[in-house]
Amino acid sequence: MYVLKDEHISFILEDIRRNGIESEELQLDLLDHICCVIETEMLPDKNFDEFYRSIIPRFYKRELKEIQEETQLLLTFKNYYAMKKVMIMSGAFSAFTFIIGSLFKIMHWPGASVLLLTGIVFFCFLFLPILSILKVKEQKQSKDKLLIGIATIFAIVICLATLFKVMHWPFASMLWSCSLGILFFLFLPIYFFGGIRNPETKTNTIISSILILTAGGLLFILTNLRASHVTEEAVFNSDDQLLASYAYLSEQKNSDSLSENQQLLTKKADALCLKIENLKVGLIKSITPDGKEMVENEAIRLFSNKFDPVQSYLFAENGQASTELTSIKKDLAELQKLVQENSADKKCTLISTENIHRSDYNNQNLSWEEFYFKGLPMENVFRNFNQLLVNIRIVAISNN
Amino acid sequence: MYSSELVKGTLKTIILKLLSESDKMYGYEITQKVKDLTGGKIQLTEGALYPTLHAMEAQGILTTDVVNVGNRIRKYYSVTQTGKKVATEKVNEFSDFIDTMIFLLDLKPKMG
Numbered sequence: 001m002y003v004l005k006d007e008h009i010s011f012i013l014e015d016i017r018r019n020g021i022e023s024e025e026l027q028l029d030l031l032d033h034i035c036c037v038i039e040t041e042m043l044p045d046k047n048f049d050e051f052y053r054s055i056i057p058r059f060y061k062r063e064l065k066e067i068q069e070e071t072q073l074l075l076t077f078k079n080y081y082a083m084k085k086v087m088i089m090s091g092a093f094s095a096f097t098f099i100i101g102s103l104f105k106i107m108h109w110p111g112a113s114v115l116l117l118t119g120i121v122f123f124c125f126l127f128l129p130i131l132s133i134l135k136v137k138e139q140k141q142s143k144d145k146l147l148i149g150i151a152t153i154f155a156i157v158i159c160l161a162t163l164f165k166v167m168h169w170p171f172a173s174m175l176w177s178c179s180l181g182i183l184f185f186l187f188l189p190i191y192f193f194g195g196i197r198n199p200e201t202k203t204n205t206i207i208s209s210i211l212i213l214t215a216g217g218l219l220f221i222l223t224n225l226r227a228s229h230v231t232e233e234a235v236f237n238s239d240d241q242l243l244a245s246y247a248y249l250s251e252q253k254n255s256d257s258l259s260e261n262q263q264l265l266t267k268k269a270d271a272l273c274l275k276i277e278n279l280k281v282g283l284i285k286s287i288t289p290d291g292k293e294m295v296e297n298e299a300i301r302l303f304s305n306k307f308d309p310v311q312s313y314l315f316a317e318n319g320q321a322s323t324e325l326t327s328i329k330k331d332l333a334e335l336q337k338l339v340q341e342n343s344a345d346k347k348c349t350l351i352s353t354e355n356i357h358r359s360d361y362n363n364q365n366l367s368w369e370e371f372y373f374k375g376l377p378m379e380n381v382f383r384n385f386n387q388l389l390v391n392i393r394i395v396a397i398s399n400n
Numbered sequence: 401m402y403s404s405e406l407v408k409g410t411l412k413t414i415i416l417k418l419l420s421e422s423d424k425m426y427g428y429e430i431t432q433k434v435k436d437l438t439g440g441k442i443q444l445t446e447g448a449l450y451p452t453l454h455a456m457e458a459q460g461i462l463t464t465d466v467v468n469v470g471n472r473i474r475k476y477y478s479v480t481q482t483g484k485k486v487a488t489e490k491v492n493e494f495s496d497f498i499d500t501m502i503f504l505l506d507l508k509p510k511m512g
Contacts, residue, residue, distance in 0.1 A: 006471050025475070028466075029427050029450050032474045036428035059446045067447050074455035 002042040020065035087130040094123035120163040124156045143194050154182045183216045242386045249393035261342045269396035272331045279324050286313045304379035314373050321369040329353050343399050350391040413494050416487035424478040461486050
């Protein structure tokens with residue numbers, strides 16, 4: 001048996017490394033194997049170098065590196081199957097929860113938000129990344145890998161933007177614009193100019209680019225989806241009329257001979273109206289960019305869809321009504337009681353603060369403040385405040 | 401010597417069967433044992449052996465042991481508990497496969 005010297009072993013190891021075997025595990029395996037072959041098969045009088053050169057070709061067809069490539073292929077193949085399984089499961093799961101969640105949302109059933117949230121989170125953070133990794137692995141050119149990466153980021157951001165919009169979370173519009181920005185200014189140029197150079201892919205690239213552009217354009221239109229201008233303006237005009245009615249009613253002179261109770265009622269109504277007007281001023285200030293005052297009509301036209309600042313002004317994080325709103329509700333209840341005591345209008349529904357039953361809202365009973373102000377954009381909140389102001393005036397005048 | 405295509409499909413089965421019958425073996429030992437047992441008819445190539453060994457190790461079918469042999473390190477492979485089950489499954493599957501092939505190719509089993 002030939003006995004290998006330390007220098008022979010170092011030489012073999014070095015040669016293995018030089019030939020592209022980077023995995024240490026594989027280096028050890030091959031080193032021992034080659035040593036075994038030399039020890040058992042080499043005659044003592046043979047030359048080491050010569051013999052080594054003659055046996056090495058046994059290990060490969062073209063080059064030694066093949067063993068490492070084959071090993072890596074087998075190892076990734078195993079992950080590949082596991083990843084594919086997770087991808088399909090997470091994809092199916094998120095699609096299912098998403099569809100059910102949408103149904104719940106449309107029907108106003110409880111649990112819709114949780115379902116939508118789970119569906120989109122699984123889709124964005126499990127399905128899409130795995131899909132992207134698998135697809136990137138399939139591609140050879142770095143340009144295609146980059147494209148898949150950008151497409152994945154676009155898909156994740158637009159899904160999150162949709163989720164944020166549905167959940168009324170902040171920065172939804174920003175995310176939405178970001179995703180479209182990625183699509184139009186990053187993905188599309190790289191895709192288009194990359195594909196158009198190659199005669200084989202030219203036609204397909206042009207057609208796909210047009211489709212992407214159209215689909216992106218449709219999404220862009222959705223960004224600011226609103227009622228038609230005419231309808232919008234008609235609604236604003238009604239708001240103006242409501243404000244005019246209130247102004248007119250507010251200017252009505254009280255008759256001179258008021259009873260004590262009537263005087264009290266008028267005083268209370270005046271105080272309450274002032275309170276509501278102040279709240280409206282505060283609300284407008286919270287919406288305008290630098291917190292400046294603005295005429296109500298103009299503010300409504302400019303910020304009719306404002307949602308978050310209005311809601312956070314009226315309701316705390318835990319959903320509790322703000323002290324201002326609670327105090328208005330309390331005064332309103334007192335006013336109603338006063339009217340009921342002093343007049344024939346025993347119900348006085350115009351300024352009722354009772355809970356309101358909503359058959360279209362999961363048959364829930366909503367509190368007065370939830371019904372009129374919660375989950376509504378600026379224009380609805382202001383319209384309801386103004387209607388309330390008009391109602392208070394009507395009740396006060398009709399009881400004089 | 402059989403063609404590499406024939407050996408490739410049964411490589412896992414051969415390795416698992418050999419390893420489950422002995423305590424532990426190293427790469428060269430496996431190739432020699434197969435060569436001896438088959439009278440040189442089946443010769444495992446190193447290019448196929450080590451990738452398969454590493455893949456099976458990653459799958460938890462095999463486990464390795466490192467031993468110093470003189471002036472170098474030798475990696476011994478042995479089957480895990482899961483590996484033993486897989487070995488039985490593989491051998492049974494292959495036996496069934498042979499039966500099917502005998503029937504399919506209408507082969508007369510050699511007597512003796």
